[in-house]
Amino acid sequence: MKIKLVLAQTKPKKGDYSANVAKVGEIFTTLAEKGLKTDLLCLPEACLSGYFLQGGVLDVARTAEQALADLQRQYQPYAKEPLDICLGFYEAYQDEVYNAALYATLGPEPQLIHVHRKLFLPTYGVFDEERFVGRGQRIQAFDTRFGRCAILICEDAWHSLSATIAALQGAELLFVPAASPGRGLHSPEPDNVRYWKRLAQNIAEEHGVFVINAALCGFEGGKGLSGGSSVVDPTGVFLLEAPVLQECLLPVELDRRDLLRARYYSPLLSDLRAALPTLLRELREVLP
Amino acid sequence: MEVLKLTHDTTHPLALHLELTTTWLVEFLRDEVVRRRGFRRAVIGISGGVDSSLTAYLAAKALGPENVMGIRMPYRTSSPDSLAHAQLVVDALGIKSLTVDISPAVDGYLKLFPDADPRRRGNVMARTRMIVLFDQSMAFNALPLGTGNKSERLLGYYTWHADDSPPVNPLGDLFKTQVWALARHLGVPPVIVEKPATADLIQGQTDEGDFGITYYKADLILHYLLEGYSPERITEFGFTSGEILLVKGRLDSTHWKRSLPTSAMISQTAIGEYYLRPVDY
Numbered sequence: 001m002k003i004k005l006v007l008a009q010t011k012p013k014k015g016d017y018s019a020n021v022a023k024v025g026e027i028f029t030t031l032a033e034k035g036l037k038t039d040l041l042c043l044p045e046a047c048l049s050g051y052f053l054q055g056g057v058l059d060v061a062r063t064a065e066q067a068l069a070d071l072q073r074q075y076q077p078y079a080k081e082p083l084d085i086c087l088g089f090y091e092a093y094q095d096e097v098y099n100a101a102l103y104a105t106l107g108p109e110p111q112l113i114h115v116h117r118k119l120f121l122p123t124y125g126v127f128d129e130e131r132f133v134g135r136g137q138r139i140q141a142f143d144t145r146f147g148r149c150a151i152l153i154c155e156d157a158w159h160s161l162s163a164t165i166a167a168l169q170g171a172e173l174l175f176v177p178a179a180s181p182g183r184g185l186h187s188p189e190p191d192n193v194r195y196w197k198r199l200a201q202n203i204a205e206e207h208g209v210f211v212i213n214a215a216l217c218g219f220e221g222g223k224g225l226s227g228g229s230s231v232v233d234p235t236g237v238f239l240l241e242a243p244v245l246q247e248c249l250l251p252v253e254l255d256r257r258d259l260l261r262a263r264y265y266s267p268l269l270s271d272l273r274a275a276l277p278t279l280l281r282e283l284r285e286v287l288p
Numbered sequence: 289m290e291v292l293k294l295t296h297d298t299t300h301p302l303a304l305h306l307e308l309t310t311t312w313l314v315e316f317l318r319d320e321v322v323r324r325r326g327f328r329r330a331v332i333g334i335s336g337g338v339d340s341s342l343t344a345y346l347a348a349k350a351l352g353p354e355n356v357m358g359i360r361m362p363y364r365t366s367s368p369d370s371l372a373h374a375q376l377v378v379d380a381l382g383i384k385s386l387t388v389d390i391s392p393a394v395d396g397y398l399k400l401f402p403d404a405d406p407r408r409r410g411n412v413m414a415r416t417r418m419i420v421l422f423d424q425s426m427a428f429n430a431l432p433l434g435t436g437n438k439s440e441r442l443l444g445y446y447t448w449h450a451d452d453s454p455p456v457n458p459l460g461d462l463f464k465t466q467v468w469a470l471a472r473h474l475g476v477p478p479v480i481v482e483k484p485a486t487a488d489l490i491q492g493q494t495d496e497g498d499f500g501i502t503y504y505k506a507d508l509i510l511h512y513l514l515e516g517y518s519p520e521r522i523t524e525f526g527f528t529s530g531e532i533l534l535v536k537g538r539l540d541s542t543h544w545k546r547s548l549p550t551s552a553m554i555s556q557t558a559i560g561e562y563y564l565r566p567v568d569y
Contacts, residue, residue, distance in 0.1 A: 014324065015569045054564035185309045186299070219319035221567045222460075224312060244308075245315045 003146045003173075003254040004039045006031060007240065009227045011218030011247045014050040017060045021048060021067075024087070025074030027249065032078050036251055040146060044177045044216035044229070045088035045154050046099065051179035052220045053090070057132050061092040064102045064115045075106040082107035084144060086212075088153060088177035091115065096134040101151045101177050103144065114142040116151035120159060126181055126223060141169035147256060154178040157199060157213075160206075167207035167269055168276070172234075172259050174209050176200070179216040182226035182244065193228035193244060205236035208263040210254050217245050234262030301511055304466055306473040310346070313458045317350035320456045321431050324568045329430035330456075333421050334358040334385075335488065336373030339435040339459055341480050342471040346458050347433060348381040356383040357428050361417045364391040370488050376477045386424065390416045410489030414447035421454070431456060439464040439503055442510050443535070444542025445487075445495065452545075463507040464495075499538075501531055509535040 008027050013019040024043065031038050045051065048067065049060040062070070067089055075083060083106045091100035098117040105111045117136025121129035139162055141150040150166035150173075157163060157176045166174055184191025193215075200211040210233060217227030229242040231252050240252045263269060272279075321327050330347050334340045340358075347356045358381075360374045371387075378385040393416050398404055404412070425432045434457030440446050441460060459467055464485065471481045485495040485503065496502050509532055512522045519532045548560065557563050 011319075011323070014566075052566050053569060054566050056565055056569045182312065185304050185312055187305050188308055190308070190312075219316050219324070222316070222320065224316060224319075245311070 001146070001256045003256065004037055005212065005231070005252050005254055006036060006038045006041050007212065007214050007229055007231060007242065007250045007252065008041060008043045008047075009215060009217050009229045009242050009246070009248050009250065010043055010047050011225075012047055012050045012216070014220060015053060015056050015060060017048055017062065021070045021074060024048075024071060024085075028075050028078055028083075030249065036249075038083060038251070040084045040086070042175060042177070042212050042214045043085070043087035044214045045101065045179040046090065047087050047177070047216060048089040050218075050220055051216055051225060052223065054128070054132060057090045057097050061090040061097045063092050064100070064112055067091075067102060068104050068106075068110060068112045071104070072106050072110045079107050082109070082145075084113075084146065086149075086151065086175045086177070086214075088179075090133070091117065093117070097132070098136060099129060099133045099153060100136070101153050101175070103142065103149065103151060103175070105145070113144060114140070114149075114151065116140070116153060118153040118156055119162070120155035122155045139165045139169070141166055141171040144173075147172040147259075149173040149175065151175045151177070154180065157203065160203075163203045163207060163209075164272070167209055168273065172209055172256070173254070174203065174207075174211050176211060176213040178213055179225050180228075181223040189228060190226050190244060193226050196228065197230050197238070197241070200230050200232045201236050201238070204232040204234055205262075205266065207269050208234040208259060208266060210234060210259075215242070217247060233258050235266075302463055302466055302507060304462075304469060306470055309462075309466075309470060310349070310474065313346050314350045316458055317347060317433075317456070320568075321351065321433075325431060325456075327429070327431040329355040329357070329428055330433045331357045331359055331421060331425045331428055331430045332433045332435065333361055333417055334374040334377055335360075336367075336370035336377075336480065337485065337488075338467055338471050338476060338481050339437055341373070341377045341476045342467055342474065343433055343435045343458060344377050344381060344383060345471070345474045345476060348383055353382040354384070355430075356381070357424065357430060358383050358385045359421060359424055360385065360387040361390050361420055362387070363394055363413050364389075365491055366488055367486075367491070369483075373477070373480050373483075376480065380475075380477065384428075388420050388424075390420065393419075406490050410487065411447045411450070413489055414450035418450045418453050433457065434460065436460060437462050437464050437467050439507055439510065440495075441546060442514075442542075443499065443506065443538045444545045445498070445538075446545075448545050463510065464503040465507045499534070501534055505531055506535050510539065513539060 086103045088101040091098045100117045103114045119136045123130040141148050148170045150171035152162050180192045182190040200213045204211045213230050215227050215229040216225040226244050228244045231240040240250050332344050358378050421432045432454040434454035436451050437459045438461050522532050
């Protein structure tokens with residue numbers, strides 16, 4: 001089975017939820033006008049508001065159900081066909097604000113399938129997330145019509161254990177919406193983009209999963225969210241490498257048959273399952 | 289068995305990929321000036337020095353030369369070279385230009401205080417230039433661009449609420465030596481890049497003369513200090529303790545200059561303490 005994925009590398013309008021929902025609507029229109037048959041649309045972290053909001057998260061946070069309804073309204077002209085969507089937004093959930101990402105199906109029967117709340121909230125250097133949003137508690141793979149998926153948001157993916165848990169839960173497609181401020185301009189790509197590509201490739205190769213890293217772009221208060229999104233197949237081959245700083249739509253086809261091929265030739269996930277009891281015993285010993 | 293001594297190919301710690309840096313700063317100007325703040329035009333005080341020249345080159349690329357106004361603001365003691373070099377930039381880029389002699393304004397004020405020392409006079413000139421720059425920005429429906437580099441910001445080598453006041457500054461995270469490299473790359477006339485850097489507030493003054501150390505050394509020491517190296521460890525890179533302490537002293541004594549004014553906090557909604565919204569929100 002082949003999955004027609006479009007990765008949208010976007011520059012949100014800062015702090016303007018409605019404008020950014022409308023922008024997703026413009027993407028729906030563009031896909032329809034260009035005849036780009038799309039199964040799955042992936043957008044970056046915080047793409048409905050911009051990333052660096054400080055206390056502004058309170059103004060833009062919406063429930064996942066509200067976000068789904070707003071997205072479905074934008075999709076209504078094209079709603080004969082279903083479209084799956086994965087995007088990051090600031091979420092109001094049980095009277096707290098989270099940096100979250102939803103996976104939903106839009107179309108004739110809209111359905112919210114999963115919400116992931118970011119666990120690792122960077123609060124150092126240029127980052128200050130934990131001051132403004134709550135910490136998610138779960139990594140949960142979930143089933144979709146394209147296979148089993150999981151979401152990790154930005155720093156969640158920097159910890160190898162997160163992707164390991166998702167893979168052990170059976171994830172085959174790993175969505176990683178991100179917002180990464182560019183730094184280190186020593187080579188043709190910023191250091192952070194090079195790191196992200198290394199990371200995406202390592203996760204894909206280690207666990208035999210597709211990794212879809214949708215990165216926010218545009219400057220926010222002098223900090224250049226770099227873009228440079230990528231999609232890697234389960235053998236570690238880059239299917240897509242987006243330019244830095246440029247807002248763009250990037251179609252790519254994922255062939256699920258690569259999962260079997262990758263896991264046959266590099267059965268690391270299977271090895272991990274076998275060694276898991278030993279690892280868990282070791283892990284318990286280092287727990288505080 | 290043979291002992292191999294292999295070393296990494298270490299590039300200079302301040303080396304930049306100049307093409308990427310250009311793209312980065314051009315996109316920065318487009319996003320921050322046009323997208324975020326809704327201006328199409330920019331004004332830049334062009335002194336004939338490398339910082340303002342490079343800023344003009346970047347702005348012309350980002351906004352188009354027709355949308356950039358270079359303003360020369362000489363004082364009667366300013367070097368004639370400054371005026372000529374600023375004109376080179378205007379001619380090379382085809383940007384709009386304006387010359388405003390600040391001497392009558394500066395002298396009109398200073399005649400009330402004839403004993404003002406050179407430092408006070410320099411500050412009055414710098415602040416008068418900002419009055420002109422901000423006023424002309426309104427006349428030209430433009431945003432003023434700053435031209436301060438990271439070295440002078442870290443060393444506190446500027447007039448507070450003057451050079452540092454424009455709301456958007458493309459060079460603020462580039463050390464002076466990086467400014468020179470990028471200026472050469474973008475074709476800023478060599479006569480501007482190669483001349484000794486000067487604030488041109490006092491005749492014969494140079495930045496490096498004022499500091500007592502070259503930018504080449506100061507930039508590297510600042511780089512290592514900001515990277516968390518101790519002064520003792522920085523001596524391993526070939527700098528003397530005196531050089532390191534000179535730079536560290538300037539850095540440590542000027543944190544206030546890189547901050548907003550201090551307000552007394554009396555509530556749980558104090559601006560910038562509790563009530564936190566980013567500049568572009």
